[in-house]
Amino acid sequence: MVENETIEGFQGIGQADFVYLSHKKLAVYWSEIKEKISDKVIGIAGCGGLGSNAAMALARVGIKHFVLVDFDLIDESNLNRQYFFRHQLGKKKVHELAVNMLAVNPDIHIQCHDTRLEPESVQQIFNQCHLIIEAFDTAEAKQMLAETVISLWPGKPLIMGIGMAGVGGYGLIKQVQWDGQVYVCGDLITEIAENEPPLAPRVGIVANMQANLALELLLKL
Amino acid sequence: MNIILNNTPESIEAEGLSVNELIRYKNFTFRLLVTKVNDQLVRTDERDNVIVNEGDNVQILHLISGG
Numbered sequence: 355m356v357e358n359e360t361i362e363g364f365q366g367i368g369q370a371d372f373v374y375l376s377h378k379k380l381a382v383y384w385s386e387i388k389e390k391i392s393d394k395v396i397g398i399a400g401c402g403g404l405g406s407n408a409a410m411a412l413a414r415v416g417i418k419h420f421v422l423v424d425f426d427l428i429d430e431s432n433l434n435r436q437y438f439f440r441h442q443l444g445k446k447k448v449h450e451l452a453v454n455m456l457a458v459n460p461d462i463h464i465q466c467h468d469t470r471l472e473p474e475s476v477q478q479i480f481n482q483c484h485l486i487i488e489a490f491d492t493a494e495a496k497q498m499l500a501e502t503v504i505s506l507w508p509g510k511p512l513i514m515g516i517g518m519a520g521v522g523g524y525g526l527i528k529q530v531q532w533d534g535q536v537y538v539c540g541d542l543i544t545e546i547a548e549n550e551p552p553l554a555p556r557v558g559i560v561a562n563m564q565a566n567l568a569l570e571l572l573l574k575l
Numbered sequence: 576m577n578i579i580l581n582n583t584p585e586s587i588e589a590e591g592l593s594v595n596e597l598i599r600y601k602n603f604t605f606r607l608l609v610t611k612v613n614d615q616l617v618r619t620d621e622r623d624n625v626i627v628n629e630g631d632n633v634q635i636l637h638l639i640s641g642g
Contacts, residue, residue: 400642402642403642404642405642488642489642490642491640491641491642492640493606493607493638493639493640494607496607496638496642497607497608497609497619497638500609500636500638501609501616501618504609504611504616505616515641515642516636516637516638516639516641517639517641518641518642519641532634532636533611533614533634534614536609536636538636540641542637542639543637543639544639544641545639545640545641546639546640546641552641552642557641557642
């Protein structure tokens with residue numbers, strides 16, 4: 355049985371080489387992973403294309419504590435990429451995302467903030483979070499969050515999404531560590547425009563890269 | 576002067592540039608940036624006053640909309 359296999363030389367979850375483990379080896383330690391992440395709190399700044407998809411992925415893998423922030427309502431134009439459904443149109447994104455996450459895993463705790471984040475509120479809202487996922491749409495908001503997080507909490511991981519509009523260009527999408535705490539997922543260059551709309555596949559790739567990196571970093575904390 | 580710019584050694588044909596002067600020198604045209612010099616955050620309104628010197632480590636992140 356896979357559960358009873360032992361792997362010689364493997365020192366347990368949290369090792370730097372964790373990400374290179376095969377799926378088979380990962381399965382052996384799945385219970386350990388869930389244990390390790392069960393007390394971690396993830397902050398998600400923005401519940402649109404990046405935030406909704408990243409949050410759903412993390413809810414599925416067993417993250418138990420979330421802080422969600424968004425001020426917006428669900429619009430029909432959001433359905434081409436955001437993890438919402440037609441019956442949720444016109445409702446608040448931050449609440450409906452929590453509903454969808456709880457539909458996957460009822461055993462999670464979600465703190466919802468229906469507000470537009472400002473530098474003053476970032477400290478109060480995300481203070482308890484072990485890691486923050488930046489999932490805003492505007493460059494201005496991304497800058498505000500990055501500068502505020504770097505100033506307030508040196509070392510607290512911030513995973514940003516930069517450059518995910520359009521179609522194709524899979525090979526351009528990457529994950530880079532910018533400094534000691536800021537990580538960037540995306541192609542870093544493709545801005546939203548009339549001929550470069552944000553669409554489910556590419557936005558979803560970047561959102562899931564953010565979730566994947568969040569999981570990897572949490573296992574090392 | 577020689578600096579490290581975004582993890583790459585760069586030879587700049589000027590001395591003691593402000594962060595904003597360095598951004599213009601490099602023709603960085605993105606409107607919104609996050610900048611650090613020697614791992615210290617340099618906010619938008621500080622970029623005229625913070626000077627980049629020989630050997631400094633400068634990090635510039637371009638921000639674009641989408642998410």
